[in-house]
Amino acid sequence: MEEQRIRILYVDDEENNLLAFRAYFRKKYEVYTAISASEAFRLLESIEMHVIVSDQRMPITSGVEFLETTIEKHPDTIRLLITGQSDIETVIEAINRGQVSKYLQKPWDWEKFSLILENCTDLYKAKITLKEKNAQLQKTNDELNRFVYSASHDLRSPLMSVLGMVQLAKTDEAMDVAQEYFEIIESNILKLDMYIKNIIDYYRNSRSMEILDNIDFNYLANDVIATVKDQNQDVQIEIETEQDEEFVGDIFRLRIILSNLISNAIKYQNPQANVHKVTVSIKSGPKFATISIADNGIGILNEHIENVFKMFFRTYNATNTQGTGIGLYIVKEALEKIGGNISVVSTPLEGTSFKIVIPNKKS
Amino acid sequence: MAKTLSIMLIDDNPTDLFVHERFLVHKKISHQIVKFISAEEALFYLDEHPDLIEWPDLILLDIQMPVMNGFDFLQHCEKYTQMKKSNIIMLSSSLDFGDINRVKANPHVLALMEKPFDIDELVGLLEINGVLH
Numbered sequence: 001m002e003e004q005r006i007r008i009l010y011v012d013d014e015e016n017n018l019l020a021f022r023a024y025f026r027k028k029y030e031v032y033t034a035i036s037a038s039e040a041f042r043l044l045e046s047i048e049m050h051v052i053v054s055d056q057r058m059p060i061t062s063g064v065e066f067l068e069t070t071i072e073k074h075p076d077t078i079r080l081l082i083t084g085q086s087d088i089e090t091v092i093e094a095i096n097r098g099q100v101s102k103y104l105q106k107p108w109d110w111e112k113f114s115l116i117l118e119n120c121t122d123l124y125k126a127k128i129t130l131k132e133k134n135a136q137l138q139k140t141n142d143e144l145n146r147f148v149y150s151a152s153h154d155l156r157s158p159l160m161s162v163l164g165m166v167q168l169a170k171t172d173e174a175m176d177v178a179q180e181y182f183e184i185i186e187s188n189i190l191k192l193d194m195y196i197k198n199i200i201d202y203y204r205n206s207r208s209m210e211i212l213d214n215i216d217f218n219y220l221a222n223d224v225i226a227t228v229k230d231q232n233q234d235v236q237i238e239i240e241t242e243q244d245e246e247f248v249g250d251i252f253r254l255r256i257i258l259s260n261l262i263s264n265a266i267k268y269q270n271p272q273a274n275v276h277k278v279t280v281s282i283k284s285g286p287k288f289a290t291i292s293i294a295d296n297g298i299g300i301l302n303e304h305i306e307n308v309f310k311m312f313f314r315t316y317n318a319t320n321t322q323g324t325g326i327g328l329y330i331v332k333e334a335l336e337k338i339g340g341n342i343s344v345v346s347t348p349l350e351g352t353s354f355k356i357v358i359p360n361k362k363s
Numbered sequence: 364m365a366k367t368l369s370i371m372l373i374d375d376n377p378t379d380l381f382v383h384e385r386f387l388v389h390k391k392i393s394h395q396i397v398k399f400i401s402a403e404e405a406l407f408y409l410d411e412h413p414d415l416i417e418w419p420d421l422i423l424l425d426i427q428m429p430v431m432n433g434f435d436f437l438q439h440c441e442k443y444t445q446m447k448k449s450n451i452i453m454l455s456s457s458l459d460f461g462d463i464n465r466v467k468a469n470p471h472v473l474a475l476m477e478k479p480f481d482i483d484e485l486v487g488l489l490e491i492n493g494v495l496h
Contacts, residue, residue, distance in 0.1 A: 152457040152459075153427050153456065153457045156456045156457055157376065157427070157456040157457075157478070158376075158378075159456075160379075160456040160478040160479050161376055161378040161379050161382070161478075161479070162378075163479045164378070164379060164382040164383075164478065164479030164480075165378060165381075165382055167382075167479055168382045168385050168386060168389075171386075171389055252460070
């Protein structure tokens, strides 16, 4: 790509300065000059300048005043002020009001002037590059948003059609012999669907801001349990909630956190145990809510406990239940977003207990 | 279950149309089922039959359809006065937060159900709301 020539506008009420400036810089830059602010405005209307250099002492409009008026229409342009006297007030005003990036004192040394203009050029280029990168990033983000929408619908929709078909076939008496096959097909579809849902949850969590709502923990816990309990009907689930006052939090992320933890507690039960139990206890206070989810399931081996929150970490286990390896990772990420934390205690073949603490955002 | 229903199915996915029809037939809760692969076709059908003796008792309406989606269909249906006695259930394979709220806000829609829909849940819903006795 051919490098664009930098366009510099120099405004000064002394004709000789304009001529000297043009003579010195015309080879290096595309130089425009104006004898007054009004002439400069006329030029700016038709030509986009990259750097504007202005003398401070001009009749009618001062340099700072002039530079200030160029900010709105030319936000990317780099502004440089030249003054005769080193007056700190003017400099402060120039920086604050005129958004002046560079400052040069009269009488100037041409080499110094040249160096400052090079700095201005670099500043301008950096500004533009940043802007372009931002636009690219915005585009990538938009595309990702569209992808997530498409993944949540276009990818799941045909899968749900197949699931409907399998469920229909299961009701057909003529298909009795194939029941076992349908069960297997169904469980695999559900697994794939869980995987897609997890990825969408992960992505939504990483993207969106916290949305605060009033939380009724008893309602939320029961609601979450209703959606996950089908995974193992033999499990007894107990809920204990203590909530005396308002709790404000991100219901979307709390739902992700609870449904992953409770679903795990239900899935990883010990087949040898007589009773399968999951206890969800929630204590909601003015500053924090503490939630514990305890089961008497297969537990987690000591050497694995460090890894359970890592992405795609999975173990082999007695229940033959294979997770996607993303659930607890999402839980941890979601907790990070809302300023909570999680800890886990587990004894193999006796059970696991997850404890989470989340801040109340009431105030 | 004495009463049976006249049902309209609108879904851009032919597999879903087929599955939903078969479930409804299996449960014997319908005496007539009309299926449409797009909301436009369903509207065309309603326009062609203004004096429809049997306006559908129940419409199972998919949300995500190309060109005219479920919500657009409902908007177009406002002109039919008979629509008031139809019970509408919207279906979607992805329960979007925005969709859930839009459904709640719409007085004509009985419920939003996730695909694949659970026929027993549907029957239960219709019984609670007095659509099926």
